[in-house]
């Protein structure tokens with residue numbers, strides 16, 4: 770099985786963590802989906818990573834949540850979605866929040882690549898990032914997100930928080946600080962999320978998938 774991934778991508782990291790948790794072997798190929806020579810459009814008409822290419826003749830899979838659903842069906846153990854339907858909905862609620870923040874983060878990152886970023890657009894995405902992280906902060910207890918079981922909720926939030934580290938190291942520092950000087954360090958602004966990340970940091974699937982920025986050499990915006 771081949772996973773086409775991008776090294777900083779929180780969407781791809783979710784899939785990597787899920788495959789590792791289930792002990793599924795896969796080959797990892799990192800790509801930069803914005804470069805002209807990327808193979809991304811060969812497998813995904815939406816031109817986005819991650820893409821999972823199963824070993825059999827099945828079609829390539831894209832859309833990280835759909836890939837996670839597929840993995841849960843094909844490799845049910847250990848479960849990353851609780852059997853209890855209410856707990857399952859609780860997991861999905863956290864996934865929606867974490868992934869909404871990831872989307873706003875990516876939009877914000879690319880707006881910063883423009884010669885003249887739109888202040889209104891930046892402020893709008895930033896509000897979503899603060900709002901989403903604030904909502905997750907309120908829901909982060911002192912254990913895992915839902916019940917006592919490591920689930921796709923934890924996978925989504927820990928992947929998002931890795932992206933916050935990248936944002937803190939990149940030019941988002943400047944752009945976001947102008948909007949709210951208290952955003953960084955994010956661990957001080959969102960202490961419950963910081964403690965959550967600390968509890969999971971040494972888990973093998975989390976430790977092995979730490980994100981790092983790629984070298985974006987071609988102009989995107």
Ligand SMILES: N[C@@H](CCC(=O)N[C@@H](CS)C(=O)NCC(=O)O)C(=O)O
Pocket residue numbers: 775777778779780802803815816817818819831832833834875
């Ligand atoms: N909803 C998609 C989002 C994936 C996504 O935004 N991937 C980024 C990399 S982090 C990408 O490939 N972007 C290229 C593009 O949108 O053109 C998913 O969950 O897989």
